[in-house]
Amino acid sequence: MFFRKEINIIKLLFSFEIRRFKYYKKDAIINVFSKFIYLLLNLLFWYVINSKNYKLPGWSYNNVIVFIAFSELFYGLNNAFFSMASRFWYYIYNAILDNTLTRPLDPRVRFIILNIDYVEIILTFLEFIFLLIVSNTKISITSVLFGVIIVIMANIVLSLIRLCGSYFAFWHGKMSAICEVSDALTSFNKYPLTIMPPIIIYIFKFLVPFYFFSTFSAEIVCNLVGIKTISISIAGMIINIILWLVINNIIWKKGLERYESING
Numbered sequence: 233m234f235f236r237k238e239i240n241i242i243k244l245l246f247s248f249e250i251r252r253f254k255y256y257k258k259d260a261i262i263n264v265f266s267k268f269i270y271l272l273l274n275l276l277f278w279y280v281i282n283s284k285n286y287k288l289p290g291w292s293y294n295n296v297i298v299f300i301a302f303s304e305l306f307y308g309l310n311n312a313f314f315s316m317a318s319r320f321w322y323y324i325y326n327a328i329l330d331n332t333l334t335r336p337l338d339p340r341v342r343f344i345i346l347n348i349d350y351v352e353i354i355l356t357f358l359e360f361i362f363l364l365i366v367s368n369t370k371i372s373i374t375s376v377l378f379g380v381i382i383v384i385m386a387n388i389v390l391s392l393i394r395l396c397g398s399y400f401a402f403w404h405g406k407m408s409a410i411c412e413v414s415d416a417l418t419s420f421n422k423y424p425l426t427i428m429p430p431i432i433i434y435i436f437k438f439l440v441p442f443y444f445f446s447t448f449s450a451e452i453v454c455n456l457v458g459i460k461t462i463s464i465s466i467a468g469m470i471i472n473i474i475l476w477l478v479i480n481n482i483i484w485k486k487g488l489e490r491y492e493s494i495n496g
Contacts, residue, residue, distance in 0.1 A: 301363035308356025379449030386444035402487035437468030
């Protein structure tokens, strides 16, 4: 069966994560409670903004809640799965890469899989569904699924950018500073990017995936954009994927040519 080894690894790690959740119940409860408090404060913040008539053009309070739902989905998936890409430099810097290059599974994929937080993924989707219900907005299941796919793809592109930053460890060693910079890129997910000037929005569509973190998905679900804008945005996402895949592949190959391990 194709990908049998990868599936078995995921199953094993998932069972370990469930055991950890059971062993540290208090920590898990505090974590869930803190998420709940943060969510309430976030909703309260936007409610106060709306009540003071500081409104985003074209966005109602219910639309903003849908945006928050996709924003939290992005953050949750990023923290549970994709953020570790910015720490791949550790493998290179500490010569752990030696032990993975000879294995059939790509060392980058293996590194990310070994650091997945499965409980966080479950909690994230529960939070996402809760926010969509609270938004009291008429939504299409198809548009929601499409929005989720866009958020996942945006996370993948962001992880490719982070991996590119990690590859500089091939030349310059420790990359903790680059790691912090790449982690800070998620800050572009705090508010709908439609408030930006048009030229910035186009940059966020065609060169970096910030527009797709949550803004585009919320616009789709809330019917805030037309077919033309959707088509242009999808083209931007495709260009982002191709662009960063090519850049990632080039720097990775150049880095491997440069790589000298402890035994090298």
